[in-house]
Amino acid sequence: MCYMENIYRERIERLRELMRAKDWDAVLITGGDPHGSEYPAERWKQVQWLSGFTGEAGDLVVTLDHAGLWTDTRYFIQAVRQLEGTGVELHKTRVPEQVLIPEWLGRQFGGDGIIAVDGLCTGVDFARSIPGTVVGVPDILSLLWTDRPEIPHTPVFTVQAGESRESKLDWLRDRLADMGCDGMLLTALDEIAWLLNVRGADIEYNPLVISYLLVTSGGAEWYEAKGGEEDPQTAATVSILESEGVAVLPYSEIGEALRGFSGRLFVDTSTLNWSLYEELSSAGTRLLEGTSPVGLRKAVKNEFEIEGMRGIHIKDGLAMERFLYWLEKSVQGGREISEWDAAVMLGRFRSEIPEYMGDSFETISAYGPSAALPHYVTPREGSPVLCEQGLYLCDSGGQYSCGTTDITRTVPLGECSQLEKEDYTLVLKGHIALAMAVFPAGTAGCQIDALAREPLWRSYRNFGHGTGHGIGYFLGVHEGPQDIRQNFNSTPLLPGMITSDEPGIYREGRHGVRHENLLLCVDAGSNEFGSWRAFETLTLCHFDTSALLPELLDADERKWLNSYNDRVFATLGRLLPAEEREWLYSKTRPI
């Protein structure tokens, strides 16, 4: 422990030496990468290298006499533990009294500070919000971090996605022409992967390729982090792309390419990094800043993608049912299964699916009090052992060549308390209310979020996360622009969008409940009152009725539940071995 403390203190002191030499008042190190990604590759886990903090969201500011980590409610406990002895102080965000980094820097230095930022890992919008003189230094920590991981370059491959890259590029060129632009710099990795129908494995759980894409009226240049020697898959992919007029160029040459660009360039400053923006500014490039049109189009799945998602949810559902059968038999059979063991076994069932490419995020396998943390990380060593009582929560998903899944089931392992049963039932009521919702065309997710919460609210219960997030087609398990949450977001839910439905209840030190399916937004016809939208549930895995308080369900909810469980058995039953089929039949009996 002592040794670890010294490492981070020492690293921060070395950074301060650099600051003194350069005359910087503060250094800002974000938890981001050069592409505004939600999850960065190892190379960009700079906050972790400097402070030891491993949470998924956190930015660090170092001055000559202070080092602070800014992170949100989800990571307070973890941050306190991990920052002990490092000299780094926790600054809480998403609390009423929060003082965010720009305001904090303003209080320290007024408008006169010289603030060095890692220009690559700081987004334009964030950099602009900082008071004082912002000095963008690309890869600032590379000056100290000598054994820093390289930019990853896993094999790159093409995928079928129901629309050719030519068609997608032509569509984008039309949009750019509409906006009077001669080109667009794409910086968001999932937008690039979608547009080019390519995938890789550069970021854990995310089938993405670290790259930039410059689309112009006449061509497309893909700046991709190729290694010296190409693997055959990547070589084939490059050859296909080049034959279709997409030039494949080294990642490091993007800056030079931008300096050579003439005309008006569209950029999305929510994912553009400060260093590239400075390149563009110094070259005097005319910019149109806006929200990339790719995000919205990507979110609306085409028929091919929808069919892929429907199909893979049958296979994913089979893996889930086999896992749940194994779990029940193991626990009832007195075998010692830990949270970690369960997560491993679930991964094994999924990995038997031919289209499986990996998990879509780290499985949350949480028993009893563990499940009270919505973002619980199951420890590899010493995770709690499952007993024949109470609730076990499992939130997991797979990346498949024909889709992405994300499912949460809360499983009664035996006797449950009245409170566990109430929470289990109320969360299911909330889940069903959203799944059954019918709403007018043009409605945004934040306008129907309350439907999933109201059954909980009426019993004075609530949950502190969003009800639903968008999900990609063999892309990120989280994607925008739509969502279903309390925060205002004007993006309407459009037919073809896929969004999760995952209300929950969490009771510290006791238990947690979450029920999650993926919902496809569909056209539900029109009448004298206008056009209507509804949801089709994609996820196929029964909801256990043993912890349910049926008297809390109304007739519609009961009907929905019976019909859903019936559909699960009708679809999956015939594909399961006899023993599992019998078990699923009994699990899906109507209530």
Added chain:
Amino acid sequence: MCYMENIYRERIERLRELMRAKDWDAVLITGGDPHGSEYPAERWKQVQWLSGFTGEAGDLVVTLDHAGLWTDTRYFIQAVRQLEGTGVELHKTRVPEQVLIPEWLGRQFGGDGIIAVDGLCTGVDFARSIPGTVVGVPDILSLLWTDRPEIPHTPVFTVQAGESRESKLDWLRDRLADMGCDGMLLTALDEIAWLLNVRGADIEYNPLVISYLLVTSGGAEWYEAKGGEEDPQTAATVSILESEGVAVLPYSEIGEALRGFSGRLFVDTSTLNWSLYEELSSAGTRLLEGTSPVGLRKAVKNEFEIEGMRGIHIKDGLAMERFLYWLEKSVQGGREISEWDAAVMLGRFRSEIPEYMGDSFETISAYGPSAALPHYVTPREGSPVLCEQGLYLCDSGGQYSCGTTDITRTVPLGECSQLEKEDYTLVLKGHIALAMAVFPAGTAGCQIDALAREPLWRSYRNFGHGTGHGIGYFLGVHEGPQDIRQNFNSTPLLPGMITSDEPGIYREGRHGVRHENLLLCVDAGSNEFGSWRAFETLTLCHFDTSALLPELLDADERKWLNSYNDRVFATLGRLLPAEEREWLYSKTRPI
């Protein structure tokens, strides 16, 4: 008809002569008054004078070769009818293809137009949105409109409101000091009336006094449209105010006062008019622009106001029940009652209440197809006669010295169709869902609006207006800043706020249903999930169960309805004559 056409054509031509003489490219005449009021006094019904259009929302633009009226969906049919032969064309707003006035002017004149506006009746925010050179002319139409009504000056009186004007002024001065301001110019009439605890009758249905209020750290100056000779009530009011340090000065002197103001002045540009803003600009006054803090504080009623509202809802409820009894007996007795007759009779019952000061808006008395128009205006002559079948909708309210009411009942007059019954029941389900709602502290109205709509949505029905509006304490029947509607509005619902709950279903040519009560937001305690809010229903008048399809109600809804009707009888029954009491007893029997 021919004569009328000529009048408006001729008036517009005379305006064009003026435009040519002054070298104006366009003249903008808004439907507003100098105070950003929702309802203007007769003097400011300029759109009506110039075009004949009497709708409550509409702005007029006249160029040398075009005259256009901009109004929203509610008034399309009326506008087409009233503009016939005037040469004025309808420009539709609140439709997807809308081109609003600033954009339209931009298309006509680019940035080079000279646009004359009535500086008094055009708000700062609107004037700023207009491209080109904006020339503000106070009372522009007075040059043509020779018999224009004067600024109204009805008697002014003081009211009890649970907090002294001294306390309110001190509170405001503290807020101004917090914001580093030396004074505030109040322009919104309801804010001035609230702050000074004064009322008048300058605007129909609105107990307001046309005036400006200048609050400084040391004093307060009330610029009020006094006549040459004061009535005794006004004289007494003035004397009270002056004894408390509020100087009462002529309305016309506000410009001069502003020119003499030194220091930093807070103004709310959403209700400040362009002419006063130009006065301030030319005087070089330092301004802080923002949202007036008075609106939010006014919306949160104090205990005195809440008790007043609770009390007056008993009396208003008695008037409603006597009216409904009279209506049922009259219709069943074969008497010929028109929509207009019914409205008059309801007004008569209300006027017997000692605290009655007038109606809070024009009663909507609508039978059958009339009720399909949410903003139906009952004609004085030839309104439809009520028969012993179908639905009659009555939306009405009173202004009382101790509160304001607003209630809608949809009354089955006899046999109803299945569709009428379904709509009646579904709207009641929506009403009840909102009335029963429990929600976390900090929730805004737009985040729970869907609760009232979901029972309708599930049957593919909807309504095109908001679910709820704020209401004043013996002030406007519509007030902000909170509301309950789909449009984003971040103002949270705070304990003490009173908001309507009025979902509906409207079927053109057939019928309309709306059920409206007023809801008081109350503190509902706190627990491990945070603090909770709920509603207390203030309105007391039974919901008729004869058109109800009880099988569409769930157990909670049925319980709410029976308990509400029971409370109505328990509160009002003993205060009614025996015959009405018997009748109400039968009307409120549980289902």
